[in-house]
Amino acid sequence: SQKIEQNSEALNIQEGKTATLTCNYTNYSPAYLQWYRQDPGRGPVFLLLIRENEKEKRKERLKVTFDTTLKQSLFHITASQPADSATYLCALDPNTGGFKTIFGAGTRLFVKA
Amino acid sequence: ETGVTQSPTHLIKTRGQQVTLRCSSQSGHNTVSWYQQALGQGPQFIFQYYREEENGRGNFPPRFSGLQFPNYSSELNVNALELDDSALYLCASSVDLNTIYFGEGSWLTVV
Numbered sequence: 001s002q003k004i005e006q007n008s009e010a011l012n013i014q015e016g017k018t019a020t021l022t023c024n025y026t027n028y029s030p031a032y033l034q035w036y037r038q039d040p041g042r043g044p045v046f047l048l049l050i051r052e053n054e055k056e057k058r059k060e061r062l063k064v065t066f067d068t069t070l071k072q073s074l075f076h077i078t079a080s081q082p083a084d085s086a087t088y089l090c091a092l093d094p095n096t097g098g099f100k101t102i103f104g105a106g107t108r109l110f111v112k113a
Numbered sequence: 114e115t116g117v118t119q120s121p122t123h124l125i126k127t128r129g130q131q132v133t134l135r136c137s138s139q140s141g142h143n144t145v146s147w148y149q150q151a152l153g154q155g156p157q158f159i160f161q162y163y164r165e166e167e168n169g170r171g172n173f174p175p176r177f178s179g180l181q182f183p184n185y186s187s188e189l190n191v192n193a194l195e196l197d198d199s200a201l202y203l204c205a206s207s208v209d210l211n212t213i214y215f216g217e218g219s220w221l222t223v224v
Contacts, residue, residue, distance in 0.1 A: 004155075032210060034210070034213075041217075042217055042218075043115070043117075043203050043205075043215030043216050043217045043218050044156065044203070044205075044215050045115075045215070046211075046212075046213040046214070046215075049210050049211050089155050089156075091155075091156075098168070098169040098170070099146075099161050099163075099168050099169030100158055100161075100169050100170075100171060101146065101148075101156075101158045102158065103148075103155030103156045103157070103158075104155050105153070105154050105155045106155055
């Protein structure tokens with residue numbers, strides 16, 4: 001079956017450390033992958049897009065990698081802060097014709113001061 | 114502040130009723146997408162409109178329908194509400210794949 005998997009368990013890290021979140025997908029050949037942040041009761045906020053021909057993309061303290069062979073994207077937050085605590089969602093277009101976006105269930109990140 | 118406004122923010126409907134949810138996008142954003150998000154899940158894509166035409170659709174039945182208007186506003190209509198339709202409904206307006214803004218959503222409870 002086709003699906004996107006993100007760590008269902010929450011990730012707890014200490015302030016200042018690097019948080020690494022994983023997004024795995026099966027049976028898709030996406031042209032790109034997106035990452036979003038979502039706070040409780042709020043709409044998602046778009047963070048980064050990485051295309052299939054890009055290995056890595058950076059934006060301030062954020063870094064995303066995309067390995068189409070492993071069918072995996074890694075999302076890193078360096079020098080993490082308590083304000084980074086949120087749920088992080090990955091999403092892709094399965095590239096099956098017509099526009100469509102498929103989201104993972106998200107990983108909850110807690111950064112402790 | 115995303116510039117995307119959804120209404121109403123919360124509503125309660127009875128099973129079998131119909132509901133209309135509204136979204137006001139940013140000016141110039143000619144693409145709007147609608148999503149359903151159940152608690153603890155990621156958003157599920159319902160459909161997308163581009164320049165007032167449906168551009169893509171997820172695995173939702175025909176009782177989920179939409180409209181996009183020339184003034185960048187849009188509607189999601191759901192007929193014959195079922196209990197499982199209870200969720201947060203999100204709209205997202207965009208110009209391109211790197212410029213996407215979500216609204217804060219409409220919480221729908223079906224009783």
